[in-house]
Amino acid sequence: MNTGSTAPPIDDYILGVDDAELHRLGLQHRIWSRHAMDAWERIGVGPGQTVLDIGCGPGFATIDLAMMAGPGGKVIAVDGSENFIQHLQARARLEGLENIDARIGDAQKLDLAPGSVDRAWARWVLCFVENPEAVVAGTAKALKPGGAFAVFDYFNYTAVTLAPRSEIFTRIVQATAKSWTDSGGDPDLAGRLPAMMAAHGLEVRAIRPIVRTARPGSLLWRWPESFFLNWTPKLVAKGVITQDEHNAFHEEWAKRSKDPNSFLCTPPVLEVIGFKPGA
Ligand SMILES: C[S@@+](CC[C@H](N)C(=O)[O-])C[C@H]1O[C@@H](n2cnc3c(N)ncnc32)[C@H](O)[C@@H]1O
Structure with missing residues (x-):
């Protein structure tokens, strides 16, 4: 395993890089791994590839x-986070994997040899960076002819809905989207992605929405739960919501978690797949 750390860490990722966020990302991957696996099969990730x-x-x-x-x-x-890259390196050692080149770096400044990558994957990253087009440009350049880039990212994030509708839930979602936009991200990013891919020579072969319904008690319900438990105190600290709104949200969430007739429609995720012509 290459442990090369090529750049200083990026500390301003809006959701944070602490251990609580790290554990949330682990749960999130388990909940979404089936969908990721489908996408990887569609782009043909396989042995021998970079x-x-x-x-x-x-x-x-x-x-x-x-x-x-x-x-x-x-x-x-x-990844921009030193903590996350160190975690990956420790996991790779534990799994006996020697084929991971883990680097601290800025996705907007990918410095890879042109035509050196077979497949690329970015999930819930482009929506957080100020210049997503730079990520697409760097990736398109690094892909070999015939290579593919699969992205999972949000489109129309604020469509996430607690049903029956809840005023305080809607308020927290709007505050989330605002603080995200204020930090240079885009909760609608995936809508711009096909044009960005096309501008950098990728042929867009799939644009597929994924919306799921989470019911209290299910593993999927824990996805929004783990997000909001981690995130709403940060919204209070940023001054975007009040402590009273935070408390009202948590009361409402606890009530809904015991109501078998409540459900949540997840924020729409678009799977966008671009291929580099040739080969
Ligand atoms: C929501 S997490 C998704 C992590 C991972 N892709 C997954 O699906 O489990 C977003 C990640 O993007 C990283 N990130 C944000 N801005 C970045 C940048 N400019 N360059 C590299 N990584 C960045 C964060 O450190 C964080 O690990």
Whole structure:
């Protein structure tokens, strides 16, 4: 395993890079791994390939991709967080995986040899960076002819709904989207992605929405729960919501968690797949 850390860490990722966020990302990967696996099959991730995991976080998907690439292939995993990259390196050692090149770096400044990557993957990263087009440009350049780039990202994030509707839930979602936009991100990012891919020479072959319904008591219900438990105190600290709104939200969430007739429609995720012509 290459442990090369090529750049200073990026500390301003809006959701934070602490251990609570790291554990949330682990739960999130388990809940979404079936969908990721489908996408990887569609783009043909396989043995012997060089796979790029952009904004890999603690590397929960990276580990799966490294197993798919096998000893004859490798995963280049890039993230801005030192804590997350160190976690990935420790996990790789534990799993006996020697084909992961984990790097601290800025996804907007990918510095990879042109035509050196077979497959690329970015999940919930482009919506957080100020210049997503730079990520797409760097990835398109790094792909080999015939290579593919699969992205999972949000479109129309504020469509996430607690049913029956809840005023305080809607308020927290609007505050989330605002603070995200204020920090340079885009809760609607995936809507701009096909144009960005096309501008950098990728042929967009799929745009597929994924919306799921979470019911109290299910594993999927724990996805929004773990997000909001971690996130709403940060919204209070940022001055975006009041402590009273935070408390009202948590009361409402606790009540809904015991109501079998409540459900939540997840924020729409778009799977966008672009291929580089040639080969
Ligand atoms: C929601 S997490 C997703 C992590 C991972 N892709 C996954 O699906 O589990 C977003 C990740 O993007 C990383 N990130 C944000 N801005 C970045 C940047 N400019 N360059 C590299 N990584 C960045 C964060 O550190 C974080 O790990």
